[in-house]
Structures are given as structure tokens and as C-alpha cells.
Amino acid sequence: MIGAFLLTAAAAPSWAADQEQLMQLLDRKSCTACRLQDADLVHADLRDADLQQARLQRANLSRAQLDGADLRQADLSFSSLMGASLRGADLRGAKLEGTDLRDADLSGAQLDADSLAKSHWRGATGVTAEASSYAAMHNAGVEAALQGRYPEAEDLFNKALLKQPDAALTWLARGISRAEQSKRDLAAMDFNYAATLFEQQGQKETAEQLRKGAADLAKDPNKSGNGFGSGLLQGAIGVFQQLAPLAIKMFAPAVGF
Known part of the structure; x- marks a missing residue:
């Protein structure tokens, strides 16, 4: 009991000072x-x-x-x-x-x-x-895309690319966000650039898939939106496994994870 009393007495001045400072803040x-x-x-x-x-x-x-x-x-x-x-x-x-x-x-x-x-x-x-950070920006874009907020996702991927311009996965993710907004030409450009980056990483099959998808997108406007971008990912499962946890959640429904 004496120890408890001493502890309380010692803490009291600090508590009083905090309350006094809080009142000072609110007043002044x-x-x-x-x-x-x-x-x-x-x-x-x-x-x-x-x-x-x-x-x-x-x-x-x-x-x-x-x-x-x-x-x-x-x-x-x-x-x-x-x-x-x-x-x-x-x-x-x-x-x-x-x-x-x-x-x-x-x-x-x-x-x-x-x-x-x-x-x-x-x-x-x-x-x-x-x-x-790059990862925080990218993952925030993923979360926005998962909720169908594609304009917000595109903006966040833009910011992620300012931090890490050679992030192939983010170029691809931004392309998907743009495709879902029917920005066909911009989406095709992103897919093609992502393909170049994936190719540099030795992911030739993924690069070919993306280039084919970009070409299809450019010539067939009816393929934009409504999940078209996610459909491009059927040949890219290995890439997302390697790059998890970044973005893998965004594409899980399309590739069966």
C-alpha cells in the first residue's frame, strides 16, 4: 500500500502538468x-x-x-x-x-x-x-483497384512510378486501371512498356502475352473495360508469384489464386 501511494504521489505532478498543458493548447x-x-x-x-x-x-x-x-x-x-x-x-x-x-x-x-x-x-x-514509399503507393493503388476506384488507382500508380520508374508490375497495373476506364490507347502504351521491362527480366512469354493484348486492345474497342485488363494476366501467373505480395491480390480473381 505504501509503495502504491508513493507511486501515485510521484506520478501526480506529471499528470497535472499534462492537463495544464492540454488546457493551454486548447486555450491559446x-x-x-x-x-x-x-x-x-x-x-x-x-x-x-x-x-x-x-x-x-x-x-x-x-x-x-x-x-x-x-x-x-x-x-x-x-x-x-x-x-x-x-x-x-x-x-x-x-x-x-x-x-x-x-x-x-x-x-x-x-x-x-x-x-x-x-x-x-x-x-x-x-x-x-x-x-x-514505392511499395506503399503501389499497394494503395492495388487496394483502390480492388474496390473499383480505377481513377484513384491510376493516380496512385502514377505516383508509384515516380518512385520506381522501372517497375514492370506497376506499368502493367496502371495499364489495367486505364483499360477499365476505356483509355484504350494509354492502356496499350502501358502494356507495351511493361512488356519491354518484363522481357529485360527474362520473362519473354509474359512480354509476348502483353504485346498481343495491347495490339488486340488497340484494334478492338469492345475489349476495353469489363475485366479486359485482368484477362491479359492469364499468361502471367509466374510473374505475380515471384513479385508477391505486391499486387498479387489485385489479380487473384482473374488467375485463380
């Missing part, structure tokens, strides 16, 4: 280097707030308004920013490992290169190619 929108771990800030209006170096690990900032906020060097590890608005926020130097940024608005936000590589940003807007 300025709390540099604040201790705000595990804070509940759901729907908080923190537009233009100064949160430099704030310790926000595991904090709940879901749906918070953080437009223009200064979050430089802040620790947001494993915090929730799901659905938050971070337009124009400064996140340079921020720790974002395990951070939930799903459905957040990051339009115009300042982010370090690859800073989102270990965060979760499915459905977020304003995510740049520089801020995330």
Missing part, C-alpha cells in the same frame, strides 16, 4: 514541446496551432482541424489523425511511425521524403510520391 493554440501523450483531441480546432516538438504519441486527433498547424519535430507515433484536416500543416521532422492518417486531408502539407512510409494513409488526399 500554442504549446511547444508539450507532453500530450494519449490526449483526447477528437474534433479539436487546432488550426494554425504551434505544436513544435510536442509529444503526441498515441493521442486521438481524429477529425481534428489542424490546417496550417506547426507540427515540426512533433512525435505523432501511433497517434490517430483519421479524417483530420492537415491542409498546409508543417510536418517536417515529425515522427509518423504507425500514425493513422486514413481519410486525412494532407493537401499542401510539408512532409519529409518517405515520412509516410511507415504510416497508414488509405483514402488520404494530398499524399505526394516523395512522402511515401
Whole structure:
């Protein structure tokens, strides 16, 4: 009992300081280097707030308004920013490992290169190619395509290709997304370029299949959309087995995985 009392007494000043800093943030929108771990800030209006170096690990900032906020060097590890608005926020130097940024608005936000590589940003807007990894961009495109969101998938594959221009699988995936939108000429170009890359990797059979499909697509407009792109993959099973887990889920229904 005495030990428990001593532990509680020792922790009390820290808890009081955290509560005081939380009130300071909400009142003044300025709390540099604040201790705000595990804070509940759901729907908080923190537009233009100064949160430099704030310790926000595991904090709940879901749906918070953080437009223009200064979050430089802040620790947001494993915090929730799901659905938050971070337009124009400064996140340079921020720790974002395990951070939930799903459905957040990051339009115009300042982010370090690859800073989102270990965060979760499915459905977020304003995510740049520089801020995330090739694999994250590609897999986000796969997920969008699986849900039939082909324009979004195409955009994500575009960003993935900025990170890794020689990724044959991503050229193929973007071509499929374009084919499903009836962008026949662009899809054929992607398939042909993917074929070249696969051929360079020694996948000659896959390259031939893709070139034939591209030619068929160009001359027969009725073959675009409605699963045509996925149909090209019947001869590419080996490729996807080698490159799993990237994109294999996208094509599983077509190739019988």
C-alpha cells in the first residue's frame, strides 16, 4: 500500500502538468514541446496551432482541424489523425511511425521524403510520391483497384512510378486501371512498356502475352473495360508469384489464386 501511494504521489505532478498543458493548447493554440501523450483531441480546432516538438504519441486527433498547424519535430507515433484536416500543416521532422492518417486531408502539407512510409494513409488526399514509399503507393493503388476506384488507382500508380520508374508490375497495373476506364490507347502504351521491362527480366512469354493484348486492345474497342485488363494476366501467373505480395491480390480473381 505504501509503495502504491508513493507511486501515485510521484506520478501526480506529471499528470497535472499534462492537463495544464492540454488546457493551454486548447486555450491559446500554442504549446511547444508539450507532453500530450494519449490526449483526447477528437474534433479539436487546432488550426494554425504551434505544436513544435510536442509529444503526441498515441493521442486521438481524429477529425481534428489542424490546417496550417506547426507540427515540426512533433512525435505523432501511433497517434490517430483519421479524417483530420492537415491542409498546409508543417510536418517536417515529425515522427509518423504507425500514425493513422486514413481519410486525412494532407493537401499542401510539408512532409519529409518517405515520412509516410511507415504510416497508414488509405483514402488520404494530398499524399505526394516523395512522402511515401514505392511499395506503399503501389499497394494503395492495388487496394483502390480492388474496390473499383480505377481513377484513384491510376493516380496512385502514377505516383508509384515516380518512385520506381522501372517497375514492370506497376506499368502493367496502371495499364489495367486505364483499360477499365476505356483509355484504350494509354492502356496499350502501358502494356507495351511493361512488356519491354518484363522481357529485360527474362520473362519473354509474359512480354509476348502483353504485346498481343495491347495490339488486340488497340484494334478492338469492345475489349476495353469489363475485366479486359485482368484477362491479359492469364499468361502471367509466374510473374505475380515471384513479385508477391505486391499486387498479387489485385489479380487473384482473374488467375485463380
